[in-house]
Amino acid sequence: KTKDQLLDDVTKFYAFHRIRPALEQFREGLNTGMIYELLKSHPNLFQNTMCQTEDITSNTLEKLFSIMYSEQGSSKRSIENRIISFWRDFLLDCEDNVTEVTLKDVIIFITAAETVPPLGFSIAPKITFLHDDATLYPKANTCALEISLPTCHSSYDKFKQHMAFGIGNCKDFAFA
Structure with a gap:
């Protein structure tokens, strides 16, 4: 169990805590123009702009x-x-x-x-x-x-x- 907990902690650190300040700064920037609230309330409208969804043809x-x-x-x-x-x-x-x-x-x-x-x-x-x-x-x-x-x-x-x-x-x- 200790091994699994350590693996879980390391994964959380690399996936979230290590980049947390950058993510918070990004969110603050989006909040400047109320874009963050729009993203949260209408994620489907921003998906094509914010995420790569199509393969190259x-x-x-x-x-x-x-x-x-x-x-x-x-x-x-x-x-x-x-x-x-x-x-x-x-x-x-x-x-x-x-x-x-x-x-x-x-x-x-x-x-x-x-x-x-x-x-x-x-x-x-x-x-x-x-x-x-x-x-x-x-x-x-x-x-x-x-x-x-x-x-x-x-x-x-x-x-x-x-x-x-x-x-x-x-x-x-x-x-x-």
């Missing part, structure tokens, strides 16, 4: 990014259209677990965040293209929320292989 990621295309009608634009088609297929494959990379891995690679914040990112994530670079792998700038896609791939299978390898083996600053 390929559709979510597709809508999240602004694509920085070259001039319409240019040869670069034609290549970019092909690469964006590959990108969309890659996201679907990640969602369907066809690759060893998950959509969560993709968003971490690009933004260093595990999920899309409930109110969105402070800046719009972007997709750019690596035209002047013969690299096979994607590059990301997690501060700018930007992924640069390689344009040297003419087949989806090669694109998918190098994207999965690059994202799956990059656990530091987004250089594959």
